[in-house]
Amino acid sequence: MNDHSVINQIVSTPPLGGRISFSRLDGTETMALPELYEQAGRLARRLRARGVGPGDRIGILAANGPEWVLLDLAALRLKAETAGLEPGKFAPSAELMARYDIKLLFTDRPTDAPGTVPISEVRTLAAEPEDPAETTPLPAVEWAPRDVTTIKFTSGSTGTPKGLGATVGSIDSSLAAVQEIFEHKPGDDLFVFLPLSLLQQRYWIYSALVHGHDVTVSSYEAAFAALRRAKPTVVMGVPAFYETARRQIEARVRRSGGPATAGEAARQLFGDRIRYLWTGSAPADAAMLRFFTDAGLPIFEGYGLNETCIVTKNHPGAHKVGSVGKVLSGKEVLVDEDGVVSVRSDHPVNYRYAYAEPGASERMFAPDGTVRTGDLGYLDEDGFLFIRGRADDVIVLDNGKKIVVRPIEESMRTSPAIAECVLFCPSQTDLVAVVSPASVPADLDAIAAQLARTNATSEADEKISRVVVAEAPFSIDNGLLTSQYKPKRQQILAAHHARIHDTKEGIHAA
Incomplete structure (x- = not known):
């Protein structure tokens, strides 16, 4: 048995x-973690009565809520797998269940497919008192490091999402590494709002169960409230x-009409107990990071990647x-000779995808589970990792010059008028930026000014010739x-193809 296994302790x-x-827009429901544990046990016994046992897989296709957490914990108690299915990316159907070998699918979406269960039934199953005379204790289960607890799906930008089985060892190892540097403890309250279908969001619930801190689950729509x-x-x-939070804070300062500071406005938005903010999953703008620290x-x-879990982290005492x-x-x-980053893990998430097109596993995973990330980066002399961009997003001009687009895109995003910027090279001679405005209508003057600032600090081949401003962010x-x-x-390229190729379109560089 793994004596330090978070999953086995849970x-x-x-x-x-x-x-x-x-926490929802209409209010907050709070439950003590011991009561959550009891309800998950009752739910597990009722799922077992429906034939769910070790090795079976249940699907969860629903918005964040108590039902999601109870199902996930009940499955762990039964040594059953979950498949976390993101609403909007999947639709409940018999075909979905067959494709992913799902025994029962719990969903908040309308469906009459056989084997689907309205997720609203979960609270009843978990909360209803049991007849002690009919209650059979759950059999003890033990998860081995290479056992899979859940199938997680990529949030990739193209094609059918790839399914990856997450192993107990990878979950335990990641949580132990994070706990080592951040020391979450009673008195902490970790706030999560991305879909629980993303396994890392569930990490913080597992952490709460083991380390005794609080956790608040919300949704992106309700997060600020x-x-x-x-x-x-x-x-x-x-x-x-x-x-988005930075723009709200800056607007609060402007509206105050007085000496209000960004720090005061930030505490009004986030509360006055913040110990630190965690970010990842996409490149963060340096100006935004400085804003919150200041x-x-x-x-x-x-x-980190879906395929690696958490790889690196800045933290107090080790931050660059x-x-x-x-x-x-x-x-x-x-880091190989071309600057492409790979990640080796003591406990790999897995050694191949459970569901993917032929060849996808071989392209991503080495036989020992080492992951070829496709990111360009380097380690400095102090052991900090710097990511320069995606190898696939390097633009090669007709003169042979290779342009790494991420630093240029990040420069454009330093303007408060620009939410996102993506570079393309339609003719292999010049760069065209497609910009998602931070507000509607777009502040075209501010976008033009940022274009000039970015180009002023760029080499000749790295200058942006024009900017296409998306009508809808x-x-x-x-x-x-x-x-x-x-x-x-x-x-984005497909949606704006005609405007990207129209040399008269957009804001032109001076």
Whole structure:
């Protein structure tokens, strides 16, 4: 048995304290973690009565809520797998269940497919008292390091999402490494709002059950309203969330008409208990990171992939601006002669995809589980990792010059008028930027001014010739952002193809 396994502790030992809150636009529901554990046990017994057992897989296709957490914990207690299915990316159907070998599919979406269960039934199953005479204790289960607890799906920008089985060893190792550097403890309240179908969001619930701190679960739509009520100590967010928060804070300062500072406005938005802010999943703008640190809310960027879990993290005592942090315990970063980053793990997430097109596993995973990330980067003399961009996003001009687009895009995003910027090279001679405006109508003068500033610091081949301003900002709903708010380059290119190729279109460089 793995004596230090978070997963095995969760299934075998009731938590001693802590609480979990579910915050929506219409209010907050709070439950003590020992009660959550009891309800998950009742739900597990009722799922077992429906034939769910070790090795079976249940699907969860629903918005964040208590039901999601209870199902996930009940599955762990039964040694059953979950498949976390993101609403909007999947639709409930018999075909979906057959494709992913799902025994029962719990969903909040309308469907009459056989084997689907309205997720609203979960609370009843978990909360209803049991007849002690009919209650059979759950059999003890033990998870081995290479056992798979859940199938997680990529938030990739193209094609059918790839499914990857996450192993217990990878979860335990990642949580132990994070706990080593951040020491979450009773009194902390970790705030999460991205979909629980993303396994890392569930990490913080597992952490609460083991370390006795609180956790608040919300949604992106309700996040800012929930923050004011929850007053968390830690917020787990993607860069796009913090960019939105920065604009709100700056607007509060302007509206105050007085001596209000960014720090005061930030505490009004986030509460007065913030210990630190966590960000990752997409590149963070250096100006945004400085803004929050200067406002008294230290923010730490990290790096990881679906296929690697958390790889590096800035943290108190080991923080370097511009980097994504030092390599965590249990991970090794390898950089080849072309600057492409690979990651080796003591406990790999897996050695291949469970569901993917032919050849995808071989392209991503080496036989020992080492992951070829496709990111360009380097380690400095102090062991901090710097990511320069994606190898696939390097633009090669007709003169042979290779342009790494990420630093140029990041420069454009330093303007408060620009939410996202994606570079293309339609003729292999000059760069065209497609910009998602931070507000509608777009501030064209501010965008033009940022274009001039970016070009002033760029080499001749790296200058942007013109900017196409999207009429509608990139969003998840219009298919131009992933669930982790990363731009989908191919979809953006398709959506703006005619304007990108029209040399008269857009804001032209002076």
